[in-house]
Amino acid sequence: MRSGKVRNERIEFLRVCAIFGISIFHVLLVWFQQASGLSAVHPQMTVSHAEVLAVSFPSMWLMSIISLLGAWGNHVFYMISGFFLIASLAGKSRSRGFWRSQCSATLRRCIIIVLTLAFYVCIALLMNAYVMPLPGVGSSTWLGIDLEFIWLYLIFVALAPAIAWVIERIGSLRAEMTVVAMLVVVYLLNGYIAFFAQGSLDGRGLGDWRKQMSAVTYLFSFVFAGLIGKRLREADAANKASKLYKALAYLKSPSILKMLMALACACVIALTGILAFTGHNDILYDLSFKSTSIISFVLALLALILCATIPQAKTNDDGRRHARRFIASINMLAPGILGFYIAQSLMHALWYRASYYVMHALLAQAIQYGGVARVGLLAAFFAFGIIFAVAIAAFVCLFDCFTRQPALRLWKLA
Structure with a gap:
C-alpha cells in the first residue's frame, strides 16, 4: 500500500520486476524440479526430457538463479506494502481518533482486496465454462490454499494498524532488536525445513507446520520492511546533526547501497555457479525452496532500500521524454501486481499447457543432438520461457489496468 499521492517510480519499477520474476519462476519451476532429481523421489512427476537440463552446467546455473525469483518476488510484494503502510500508520498512531479512522481505512483496503479476488474468480469461472476446464475450479483448495499469498496479504493489511501501534509504543530500537532476533530463529527453522524436512510436495496443507512457517516468514518480511520505512522517515525528519541522522546516512548512501547489492548478487551468482558446476543439483533446489530462502529475503530487502533511498537522477530533455514514457x-x-497474483493462482493452467508444449518440444529436440545444436536449442528453451512469462505477466497487468482498476475508481475505491 502506498501512502501519499506521489509515487516513488523506482519502487513501482521494483513491483514490475517482482511481477516478471514470479511469472518466470512459475513457467520454469516444473523443469527445475525435474532437473533437480525430484522425479526420482516423487514418481508421480513426469520426466519430460529434463535430464538434458540436469547435465548442462549453464542450464542448471540459470535455473537455480531463476528459482530464487519466486520467493524474491513474494518478499518484495510484502516488503513494499509493509515499508509504506506500517511506517505511515506508526506516525499516525499517536493522533487522536487513530483507531476510529483506521477501522474505516483498513476496511476499505480489505474491501479492495476482496473485490479484486471476486473479480478474478468470476473471470476464472467464465474461462472454465467457455474456454477450457481449470483444475480444481470451485473447490476449497482452489479458493483456499492456492490463494495462500492473497489471504496472507489480507491478514497482514488488517493487522497493520495494531502492528504499527505496538511498534510506536515500544520504540523503534526495541522493536528492531526483537524482530531481528525472531528473524534469526525463523531462518534457522527455514534452513532446517529446506535441507532436512521438506516433506511431501502434495502434503503441505494449512495445518502443516511448514506451511505455517511460510506465513510467519512473510509476516516478518512485512514487519521488518515497515521498521526500515519508519527509521528512514525518522532520519529524514531528524536534525542533520543528530546521531540518528549520521548513523542512517550510511544506509542511504547510494555508493554503499550499490556496492552491497552488487556484492550480494556476485555472491549468489558465484555460489549457484559452483554448485551447478559440481553437480549438486539437489542443493541448488534446497537453496531456493519455497519461502525458506534467506538469499531471496536479503536480495529483496537490499533492492527495496536501494529503490527507496536513491534520489531521482537528472536527465536532459530527450532523456526526460524517454523517462516519461x-x-x-x-x-x-505496477498496480496490476495484486491482480496478477490472483490470476496466476486461479488460471495458471490456461497458459501453462501452451508453454509446456513448446518447451517440451525444444527439449525433445535437444536430447537428440549434441554440440552447437544442443546449445542453440537450450538457449531457445530459456528464451521462449522467459519471453512467454514476461508477455503473460504484462498482458494480465494491462488487462487489470483497463478493467478492474477503472471499476474500482468508479466505486471510488482506487
Missing part, C-alpha cells in the same frame, strides 16, 4: 509504462503495469 518509461515511467508511464511502469505506472500502468
Whole structure:
C-alpha cells in the first residue's frame, strides 16, 4: 500500500520486476524440479526430457538463479506494502481518533482486496465454462490454499494498524532488536525445513507446520520492511546533526547501497555457479525452496532500500521524454501486481499447457543432438520461457489496468 499521492517510480519499477520474476519462476519451476532429481523421489512427476537440463552446467546455473525469483518476488510484494503502510500508520498512531479512522481505512483496503479476488474468480469461472476446464475450479483448495499469498496479504493489511501501534509504543530500537532476533530463529527453522524436512510436495496443507512457517516468514518480511520505512522517515525528519541522522546516512548512501547489492548478487551468482558446476543439483533446489530462502529475503530487502533511498537522477530533455514514457509504462503495469497474483493462482493452467508444449518440444529436440545444436536449442528453451512469462505477466497487468482498476475508481475505491 502506498501512502501519499506521489509515487516513488523506482519502487513501482521494483513491483514490475517482482511481477516478471514470479511469472518466470512459475513457467520454469516444473523443469527445475525435474532437473533437480525430484522425479526420482516423487514418481508421480513426469520426466519430460529434463535430464538434458540436469547435465548442462549453464542450464542448471540459470535455473537455480531463476528459482530464487519466486520467493524474491513474494518478499518484495510484502516488503513494499509493509515499508509504506506500517511506517505511515506508526506516525499516525499517536493522533487522536487513530483507531476510529483506521477501522474505516483498513476496511476499505480489505474491501479492495476482496473485490479484486471476486473479480478474478468470476473471470476464472467464465474461462472454465467457455474456454477450457481449470483444475480444481470451485473447490476449497482452489479458493483456499492456492490463494495462500492473497489471504496472507489480507491478514497482514488488517493487522497493520495494531502492528504499527505496538511498534510506536515500544520504540523503534526495541522493536528492531526483537524482530531481528525472531528473524534469526525463523531462518534457522527455514534452513532446517529446506535441507532436512521438506516433506511431501502434495502434503503441505494449512495445518502443516511448514506451511505455517511460510506465513510467519512473510509476516516478518512485512514487519521488518515497515521498521526500515519508519527509521528512514525518522532520519529524514531528524536534525542533520543528530546521531540518528549520521548513523542512517550510511544506509542511504547510494555508493554503499550499490556496492552491497552488487556484492550480494556476485555472491549468489558465484555460489549457484559452483554448485551447478559440481553437480549438486539437489542443493541448488534446497537453496531456493519455497519461502525458506534467506538469499531471496536479503536480495529483496537490499533492492527495496536501494529503490527507496536513491534520489531521482537528472536527465536532459530527450532523456526526460524517454523517462516519461518509461515511467508511464511502469505506472500502468505496477498496480496490476495484486491482480496478477490472483490470476496466476486461479488460471495458471490456461497458459501453462501452451508453454509446456513448446518447451517440451525444444527439449525433445535437444536430447537428440549434441554440440552447437544442443546449445542453440537450450538457449531457445530459456528464451521462449522467459519471453512467454514476461508477455503473460504484462498482458494480465494491462488487462487489470483497463478493467478492474477503472471499476474500482468508479466505486471510488482506487
